[in-house]
Amino acid sequence: MRFSTIIAASAVAGTTLAKDITVGVGKNGLTFEPAEITAEEGDTIHFKFWPKNHSVAQASFAKPCEPLEGGFWSGFVPTSDTQKAADTSFMYTVTNASAPVWFYCTQGQHCQNGMVGVINPPARGNRTLDAFIEAAADAEQNISPTSTAGEGGELMGADSGYGSSSSATPTPTGAASALQINSVALSGVVGMFAYLLF
C-alpha cells in the first residue's frame, strides 16, 4: 500500500512535469521551427501559426505529403499579422515517445519545399529528417486530410491563453492549470506522507 502510494505520487508528479514545446509554423519562411523535436510521453507540441496560411498534418515516413490515416490535422490557419502568431494554435500530445511522428504543411507546394518535421525520429537507421525532406521534394501531390480540423489534437482559440498575448478570460484550460497546481500540492503532500511512513 505504501508502495502504491509512492507510485501514485510519482505518476501525478510526472504528469505535472510535462513540457509544452512551441513550434513556429511559417515564422521564418516555409519552415517548422524546430523541425526536429525530442519529446517525452505527455509532452505537448504546440504549433503556432504565422502568415500567411499554413497547416500541419501527420504523415508517414513513406508518404511525406499525404495524410496518415487517423493522424492529426490542424486545418488551415490563415493570419496576416506578422508581429505575432495567429490566435488559433494547434496542440498535439505525445502518447508514445518510441513512435516517430512525421508531419508536414499541406498548403500549396510547402511540403515539397521542405516544410516538414518530425517528433522523436528513430535514433538509428536511415529514417532521418533529411531523408524525409528529400522524399517530400519528390512527392507528386500535397494532400490535405479530409478529417475535421483539430482531429488528433486540440485547436486552441484566442481565449485559451495560447497563441495570443492579450487574453485573460478564464477557460477550461485555466481550470486544467488550476488542477495541475493542485496536483503539485497534492503530490508534495502525498510524497511527504509516503516518506514519513518508512
Ligand SMILES: *[C@@H]1O[C@H](CO)[C@@H](O)[C@H](O)[C@H]1NC(C)=O
Ligand atoms: C487558406 O488556404 C486554404 C487551402 O489552400 C484555402 O482553402 C483557404 O481559403 C485559405 N484561406 C485564406 C483566408 O486565404
Ligand SMILES: *[C@@H]1O[C@H](CO)[C@@H](O)[C@H](O)[C@H]1NC(C)=O
Ligand atoms: C510505441 O511505439 C513503438 C514504435 O512504433 C511500438 O513498437 C509500441 O508498440 C508502441 N507502444 C504502445 C503502447 O503503443
Ligand SMILES: *[C@@H]1O[C@H](CO)[C@@H](O)[C@H](O)[C@H]1NC(C)=O
Ligand atoms: C534504408 O535502410 C533500409 C534497411 O534498413 C534499406 O532497405 C533501404 O533501402 C534504405 N533506404 C535508403 C534510402 O538508403
Ligand SMILES: [Cu+2]
Ligand atoms: Cu505552409
